[in-house]
């Protein structure tokens with residue numbers, strides 16, 4: 001196998017990791033991969049034919065596994081969430097810009113998604129870099145955002161009558177656990193690098209602490225429009241055995257729902273994070 005190479009795929013977000021077998025990473029290779037993850041926000045690997053046990057073992061090198069309380073697990077593997085879309089299913093999981101687990105008081109560090117079966121075409125995932133999105137704001141707005149805190153929740157998505165709960169009966173469960181809200185800085189420091197990140201997302205941010213709903217909506221809408229600029233994003237095309245390993249603090253993602261009538265199956269392992277400051 002050729003030597004490990006990290007190839008950035010855009011200036012704002014993402015890098016491809018070439019020349020590695022993630023089942024057999026040396027300590028030196030692991031350090032390089034972990035550094036690249038911190039720098040680029042999402043890493044892409046190709047042709048990694050992992051068993052569920054090997055998937056777990058690779059994920060655990062980065063930290064403790066967080067079991068998502070809403071997703072249906074893979075049969076026999078309670079620590080792996082199944083991200084599945086049936087041929088006749090209309091709605092997909094993650095079909096809008098969001099970051100996972102911002103509704104938790106200690107948001108998960110990241111998720112490692114492994115493709116099992118993908119449509120012939122379609123079903124790509126978009127990623128956006130929240131460090132680049134933050135950097136591109138004016139100094140004036142950066143100063144305004146600095147003391148603000150965003151309010152995040154899972155109720156409107158995973159709770160009783162939540163969007164995902166109603167649309168994906170059977171694939172999403174445990175609605176009664178969607179009771180927690182969390183408040184995080186709107187500009188978060190990356191826990192490992194200290195980089196400033198725009199930490200709000202259209203999926204789970206429901207307001208700004210101390211602001212009226214209308215005031216918050218106006219500012220959040222602007223920030224969402226800004227962060228969605230194409231130059232902050234990258235579009236990843238899957239093959240079976242592809243892995244995307246993203247940092248929830250530093251990126252957003254968006255699962256395209258453009259493959260109706262076709263089946264798609266991914267396995268997701270989520271890793272614990274740290275409190276955000």
Ligand code: OGA
Pocket residue numbers: 083093094095100111113123124125253254255256266268
């Ligand atoms: C997720 C998610 C993206 C995809 O698993 O958190 O948003 O492309 N999935 O399936």
Ligand code: MN
Pocket residue numbers: 094098099100253
């Ligand atoms: Mn997601």
